[in-house]
Every structure is written in structure tokens, then in C-alpha cells.
Amino acid sequence: MPAVAAGMGCTDRIPGGWVVEALPIRLHLATTDPEVVAETLRRAYATAQVRAPRHDPAFGYRQDVHGDTDLALGRFLFRGRGRVDLVLEEKFTVSWPRSGTLHWQIDGHRGTGLALIQPHQDYRSTLELLRVDTADLSLEALTRTARTVYGDERLTLGFNAPQPVSARMADYWQATCTYVRQTLTDPATAGIALLRAELLRRLAVATLEAFPLAGDPHARRESVAARQAAYTAAVEFLHAAASLPITLEDVARHAQVSTLELVRAFRSHAGITPGAYLRGVRLAAAHQDLVAADPTAGDTVGTIAARWGFPHPGDFARRHRAAYGVPPSHTLHR
Structure with missing residues (x-):
């Protein structure tokens, strides 16, 4: 229904x-x-x-x-x-x-x-x-x-049947939907545009994988030169748009490659995924906001973390401590 x-x-x-x-x-x-x-x-x-x-x-x-x-x-x-x-x-x-x-x-x-x-x-x-x-x-x-x-701008989307391709993929789709629902319906996170964009991407990809896509295309492989160009363009885009609700697909589209090739480019040149790179950029921006924040004016770790797409305080504190050696509360109040 x-x-x-x-x-x-x-x-x-x-x-x-x-x-x-x-x-x-x-x-x-x-x-x-x-x-x-x-x-x-x-x-x-x-x-x-x-x-x-x-x-x-x-x-x-x-x-x-x-x-x-x-x-x-x-x-x-x-x-x-x-x-x-x-x-x-x-x-x-x-x-x-x-x-x-x-x-x-x-x-x-x-x-x-x-x-x-x-x-x-x-x-x-x-x-x-x-x-x-x-x-x-x-x-x-x-x-x-x-x-x-799939790296195909001419793809006309359609599915061959309404049922999932296997019981395992049905379970995968249901688990993804459960996670998306829990986050989307949580009042503390539902209004964060960055998270809504990521939730959309997760469920969209799960749907493409779980149901039988008509004419499922093979992702194209890029040359080394093209991969370098894609990586450079993607990095510039990530830094420029880190505060906006961009997804992996947005970055790949800007770099004019498929998501698969984008991941390969980042693993080749940075040793991490583009998602991890973006989290690092946002973590650095959140850290700068903590440094410049005024607790007496109402600035809190939670509001700053959420602003940069980190809805869970414990996860943000762990990442901040790993990157900067101190908890975010220490940075805010020093």
C-alpha cells in the first residue's frame, strides 16, 4: 500500500x-x-x-x-x-x-x-x-x-518483476529500510538535510540491488588519467559543498563518473572511500566551529555536530577524539 x-x-x-x-x-x-x-x-x-x-x-x-x-x-x-x-x-x-x-x-x-x-x-x-x-x-x-x-546517463529505469531477486536480498532491503525508518522518524535527526540525503541514497541503492533491474548495465572502467581527473574534481566539490546534503551520487555526477569508478579513484589516490573523505572534511569543519564557538551564547557540542551531519553524540565524540586527541567538549570550553 x-x-x-x-x-x-x-x-x-x-x-x-x-x-x-x-x-x-x-x-x-x-x-x-x-x-x-x-x-x-x-x-x-x-x-x-x-x-x-x-x-x-x-x-x-x-x-x-x-x-x-x-x-x-x-x-x-x-x-x-x-x-x-x-x-x-x-x-x-x-x-x-x-x-x-x-x-x-x-x-x-x-x-x-x-x-x-x-x-x-x-x-x-x-x-x-x-x-x-x-x-x-x-x-x-x-x-x-x-x-x-551504473555510469549510464541513457538508462531508462525499469524492473522485470515485483519480487526481490532472492530471500537474502529481501532481508537486505528490509534491514536497510528499518534503519532508514528509525533515523527518519527520530525527531532529533529527521530535520537534518545531510542525513535525509544519505538515507535516500541508502534505500535507493538497496532497491536497485534487491529487485531485478531490467537491462542491468555493467559499470564502465576509466583510464588512469580519467580517474585522476575525477578524483581532483570530486575533492574540490566535496570541500565546496560539505555543508550541503550531498550524496555519493552527487559527487560522482559532478566528477562525471559512476559511483563505482569514484570509489576506485579515492581508494587509488587517498586509500579511503569518498564517504570517509567527506566525513573527514565535515569533522574538520565541526572542529573549527567548536574552536570558534561561545558556550555562554548557547553553542553546544550537539548542535554543532548535528549541523555537520553527526547526529549521534557518542559517534561524534569518538571521531573527534581520534582525530584531535581530546573530546569535543574540551575543545568547546577551552
Whole structure:
């Protein structure tokens, strides 16, 4: 069952002209009226129908949705029995039944478990006393990630089937989604744009790996000269955009290589991954902010760490001590 997305927007600009739009979503609905459920879904999808026994005292519906227009996570409860038919618009939805009964049909495929619904596909389901989680990934965001990961700007994104390629990959996708949900729904971290961008990337990559991508391309290999050029361009970009919600795909796109080649370039020239390099840049910036901070004016280690994408105080303190030999609180108060 796909999540319902709505919200108010803000825009961040990354050097080079790339624009990140974030529309925070916080939606809650509880009702016992099937028509209210259908009307809610019709506002978000191409078509939506909800059928349940008339005047069924057992019927009930609840939804909670968190995220933005690129990634929205939903948690739904259906009491009683019913049927839901949908056609998606410009998004991919992964539906993950947690308990109860769900039988789905997607473009001739049938199943009962984890399933991927693609844009403009017919989704038909019968359900009873169902708890289900969903993840909505926008067509634009997932396509952008796929083109960069596979180094193919002409890739038209599509999947051969709604089921995962294996039980192991289904477990991998579910574990990734659980981590993303826990972080995205935590009030202490949900508003950090840097983290939202990384969560989007994690779940997008997990989706590309867990489901059977049509025409799965081979990442191209770059020459040594091209790899050096990509590394130089990436380093410049990382330093210029460290305060913005950039992801590995953004860096690779700026350097005009696939993510695989970007990782190879960093391992060849710096001995670390681009993600580790970016964390080092942000750690150095956070350290400089600690040095310049004024505790009497309300500056704290936690706010400075979160500003630079370190939401967990213990992890930030460990990294700071490893890099500078003292805890961040010592730097702040000296």
C-alpha cells in the first residue's frame, strides 16, 4: 500500500547548479470510513479505489507517513477486510506486509510478501487485518541514482518483476529500510538535510540491488588519467559543498563518473572511500566551529555536530577524539 505524500517545500543549491528540493511530510490519519480512505489516496495517485463491506463495524484505517517528495515512508493499519486498487504516478513503491493477510496482483504477477510497484502499473490487493510498511521513492530520484551508480546517463529505469531477486536480498532491503525508518522518524535527526540525503541514497541503492533491474548495465572502467581527473574534481566539490546534503551520487555526477569508478579513484589516490573523505572534511569543519564557538551564547557540542551531519553524540565524540586527541567538549570550553 503506497504512502501518501504532501508538504511544504524548501530548496538547497549545490555548487555547479544542482538543486535539491525537500518537501517535509508528516501525515497522520485515522478513520472508519472507507470512502475517506479512498479520497485520501485519490489525492496522491492516478487512480484509487477502496472496497470494504458496508457498515462493517470491524473496519478501521490508520496511516502515518514521514519523509519528503523523494523518499516517504508509510506505516498503515487496516482492520477488517477489504480491497485496494491503485495506479501509481511518477514513483516507485515497495510494500512490506508486517502482519495479517495481503494478496497482491501487479501486472500479471501475484504474491503475498515484499513487492515493488512501478510507475503506471496496476496494483490490486485483497487484505484482512493488515499491518504494512511502505517506501515511496520518486521516479526522478531513483533514476538519478541508478544512472550514476551504473555510469549510464541513457538508462531508462525499469524492473522485470515485483519480487526481490532472492530471500537474502529481501532481508537486505528490509534491514536497510528499518534503519532508514528509525533515523527518519527520530525527531532529533529527521530535520537534518545531510542525513535525509544519505538515507535516500541508502534505500535507493538497496532497491536497485534487491529487485531485478531490467537491462542491468555493467559499470564502465576509466583510464588512469580519467580517474585522476575525477578524483581532483570530486575533492574540490566535496570541500565546496560539505555543508550541503550531498550524496555519493552527487559527487560522482559532478566528477562525471559512476559511483563505482569514484570509489576506485579515492581508494587509488587517498586509500579511503569518498564517504570517509567527506566525513573527514565535515569533522574538520565541526572542529573549527567548536574552536570558534561561545558556550555562554548557547553553542553546544550537539548542535554543532548535528549541523555537520553527526547526529549521534557518542559517534561524534569518538571521531573527534581520534582525530584531535581530546573530546569535543574540551575543545568547546577551552
